[in-house]
Amino acid sequence: MSEAPPIQKKRGLWGPRRWHRCLGVVLALPLLWLCVTGLLLQHQEGLGLAERKVSSGWLLKRYKQVPAGEPREARAGRFTVSEWGGVLFFDGQVLEEGGTLVGAVAKPAELILATENAVFVYDSQGSYLDRLGEESLPAVPVARIGRDSSGRVILEAGGGSHVLSDDFLSHEKAGREAEVVWSVVTEAGGARAALQAALAEGAGFTWGRVVTDLHSGRLFGKPGRFLVDLTAVAVIVLTLFGIRLFFKRT
Amino acid sequence: MVTGTGTGRRVGWFCAVGLMALTLGASRAATTVYEKPSNFIRSACGGVIPAAGAIDLTASHQARIKRLLGHTYRPSRVRYWVSGQRMVVILDEIGKTQPITTGFVVSGGRIERVKVLIYRESIGAEVRRTSFTNQFRGATLGGSGKLSRRIHNIAGATLSVRALSEMARVALYLNEIRPK
Numbered sequence: 001m002s003e004a005p006p007i008q009k010k011r012g013l014w015g016p017r018r019w020h021r022c023l024g025v026v027l028a029l030p031l032l033w034l035c036v037t038g039l040l041l042q043h044q045e046g047l048g049l050a051e052r053k054v055s056s057g058w059l060l061k062r063y064k065q066v067p068a069g070e071p072r073e074a075r076a077g078r079f080t081v082s083e084w085g086g087v088l089f090f091d092g093q094v095l096e097e098g099g100t101l102v103g104a105v106a107k108p109a110e111l112i113l114a115t116e117n118a119v120f121v122y123d124s125q126g127s128y129l130d131r132l133g134e135e136s137l138p139a140v141p142v143a144r145i146g147r148d149s150s151g152r153v154i155l156e157a158g159g160g161s162h163v164l165s166d167d168f169l170s171h172e173k174a175g176r177e178a179e180v181v182w183s184v185v186t187e188a189g190g191a192r193a194a195l196q197a198a199l200a201e202g203a204g205f206t207w208g209r210v211v212t213d214l215h216s217g218r219l220f221g222k223p224g225r226f227l228v229d230l231t232a233v234a235v236i237v238l239t240l241f242g243i244r245l246f247f248k249r250t
Numbered sequence: 251m252v253t254g255t256g257t258g259r260r261v262g263w264f265c266a267v268g269l270m271a272l273t274l275g276a277s278r279a280a281t282t283v284y285e286k287p288s289n290f291i292r293s294a295c296g297g298v299i300p301a302a303g304a305i306d307l308t309a310s311h312q313a314r315i316k317r318l319l320g321h322t323y324r325p326s327r328v329r330y331w332v333s334g335q336r337m338v339v340i341l342d343e344i345g346k347t348q349p350i351t352t353g354f355v356v357s358g359g360r361i362e363r364v365k366v367l368i369y370r371e372s373i374g375a376e377v378r379r380t381s382f383t384n385q386f387r388g389a390t391l392g393g394s395g396k397l398s399r400r401i402h403n404i405a406g407a408t409l410s411v412r413a414l415s416e417m418a419r420v421a422l423y424l425n426e427i428r429p430k
């Protein structure tokens with residue numbers, strides 16, 4: 001009677017050793033990336049990363065510090081009001097208020113800036129005095145802003161023209177005879193660099209944040225974060241395989 | 251025991267899919283208008299918008315507001331609407347990064363109604379719920395600048411809760427200083 005052949009243990013094509021080796025090769029670059037950025041983060045104060053402001057156009061665009069589209073501007077007396085992607089600027093300085101600019105007019109002591117949904121009033125130093133929201137305007141969206149021959153501020157909204165009172169607390173329909181000089185908003189491609197610099201300055205956007213986001217993968221959005229998460233899990237798996245292989249060999 | 255083809259690969263895919271779901275599940279900021287400010291004023295003033303009044307905040311007003319709010323109020327002029335004993339004011343305050351537009355009705359030095367009108371943050375919108383805003387009803391402003399009622403926090407909306415509480419204090423203060 002012939003003996004039955006010994007049962008051979010079937011070995012998988014992807015054993016721990018092969019997993020360990022392949023994961024090691026694939027992870028070499030992401031691990032290097034994490035180690036280098038981790039070291040930079042550890043020493044960011046010494047390297048001045050926390051203070052150094054980012055001026056790279058690509059990075060500013062990536063962090064949405066630079067709005068889409070072209071900047072636009074309106075002139076009101078000696079002031080220039082600009083808007084870029086909903087961000088408003090007063091003589092090149094970023095304003096906290098935002099909206100789509102429809103025009104600006106200047107009175108002797110005030111600058112009145114109209115967006116589609118609100119009107120903002122500033123003094124000649126740029127101090128924020130008043131806001132006329134939807135509840136204080138004749139209608140929204142505001143289409144145009146201008147001044148008539150007697151210096152009154154006129155808003156065109158809801159298909160009609162309305163005169164704002166001097167204290168901006170009330171409004172009434174403008175007469176047909178009112179001759180209005182409307183504020184004109186024009187493209188301001190030439191101001192792009194100056195506005196971008198103002199945005200970068202105002203945002204306080206430093207290299208420290210860029211390196212932090214490089215380390216966490218956020219700089220590349222969701223795919224970057226996913227890759228970093230995957231690397232972390234793979235390192236855990238790699239460690240477990242390594243321990244197992246160590247004990248198997250001994 | 252991990253033996254290659256089966257378990258190892260399955261664990262790998264499970265981790266990858268799980269991580270992708272976590273990564274893609276991040277929330278986004280959106281502006282939600284719960285009620286137009288004009289409608290809020292109308293509802294508090296019997297269906298009409300009365301003539302607006304304005305308080306020009308002087309340096310001493312701003313100093314007091316700084317104690318109530320943690321900073322001065324912008325803009326330096328605050329509009330209000332009066333109907334009988336009631337004063338309606340609409341205030342903006344930053345929650346975490348975006349302003350929360352809130353309507354307050356104050357009557358006889360007490361808060362009568364609070365409503366979140368426009369919410370722009372990605373998280374913390376629970377402060378709009380009436381179960382939260384009703385806590386402000388009847389609250390007055392104490393001498394120390396604190397509300398007479400304790401406002402309970404909402405987990406995950408701490409900054410929005412703080413912003414609403416601070417705005418409530420400012421609304422009561424504005425009612426004190428408005429021309430009568």
